[in-house]
Amino acid sequence: MSSSKVLRSKSVVRESYHHGDLQAALLEAAVNLVRANGPDHLSLRAVAEQVGVSPSAVYHYFPDKDSLISELGDQLFIQMAVMQREALGNIPGNSARAARLRYRELGRTYFRWANSEPNLFRLMFGGFCKIEKGGTHESEEAFLMLSKCLDELLSTGVITPTMRRYGELISWSAVQGASTLIIEGILPEAAFEELLDGLELAMRGGAK
């Protein structure tokens, strides 16, 4: 559908065009408004106005408002994967200790994202972006990073082979769920580090 999908900081290409790269500009305006007002309460007209364009111009790039939001969600998944990759890059080494640090940091990055931008997190997981059930999703990359991290935990003897089987499922679900429960105010913020402790113990499979 669209050629350039990654959010750019400003509109760079073709300064004196009709508007420049409008698709990106619209998405950037939209992400700011969602960040401030929540995924519901997003107004197409406000998006258009902030870009300095007529409301109807939006319909040249998105069939309707929901599609804009959905596309925005896809970009947020990509952005999240980038953050995960950066977080992993800060923790080098092949030791068991390094693998454990990476595991925790993956979860922490996930939660930090949710907690610092709850409205964007809600956009991603609140049914706003329609995800086709068969195809491959943008979240695939984050999933693969987690898988690799779990492989390291297994090969360094931190986790048991049995628990390795359930590693992605339990880790991702728990981190996702805790993030939701915390940003919605049901669990306190301190619960997340506690969850990571428990999760590590559980995955090690030796807690008496």
Added chain:
Amino acid sequence: MSSSKVLRSKSVVRESYHHGDLQAALLEAAVNLVRANGPDHLSLRAVAEQVGVSPSAVYHYFPDKDSLISELGDQLFIQMAVMQREALGNIPGNSARAARLRYRELGRTYFRWANSEPNLFRLMFGGFCKIEKGGTHESEEAFLMLSKCLDELLSTGVITPTMRRYGELISWSAVQGASTLIIEGILPEAAFEELLDGLELAMRGGAK
């Protein structure tokens, strides 16, 4: 604030009143519309119309649309706790086996609710109902049922004392997260039973 908070099937009291118990009627109409169209896309006017009342009548019971949605969310949490209690009632006994069945059924009921009514689930956990962070929440009752179930698992020797400490946090987070990831189409539906398997293994703390 409101005296009668529980959803009743139809308007029962005072048939020939102004309208009968309108607050309840509005909430019931709203829950049906949210179920069908999602928490975003809920129209106040549609709610009023389905009840057969003027749009402005709503403002005698709720200060604005968001408050109606928030109140609806509270009721859904209560309704969910009722389902959990019913599920537990179907599994009597003090054996370790019974406790394990109850544990699984608590999770299953949670997920079944999410999966059968994704839009209501999104309403509950999508930032629509404002939850005051200090006070006690409607989810407290479900939390206590889980705690009691974990106590039973501990006393019957199914789980370790160490993992008991993290029981509520890990279980609730994992079930919540898996429910979200599945209904949003990121994980397949079959993943939930697998999660329960892994969760039980992890909580037992003996998986090599």
Added chain:
DNA sequence: CGGGTATCTGAATAGTGTTCAGATTATGGG
């Protein structure tokens, strides 16, 4: 340079949340 086309605008339609003055109805006190 001029025709064609992608891009954007203006106006219009139908629907939204919200407010408020007033009409309607039930209820409690004489």
Added chain:
DNA sequence: CCCATAATCTGAACACTATTCAGATACCCG
């Protein structure tokens, strides 16, 4: 029993929303 009072609901209005479409605009290529 009836009337004043208060609770309840309506109608119309306002500002705002998504969406459509005929037309104006500005770019690009031959």
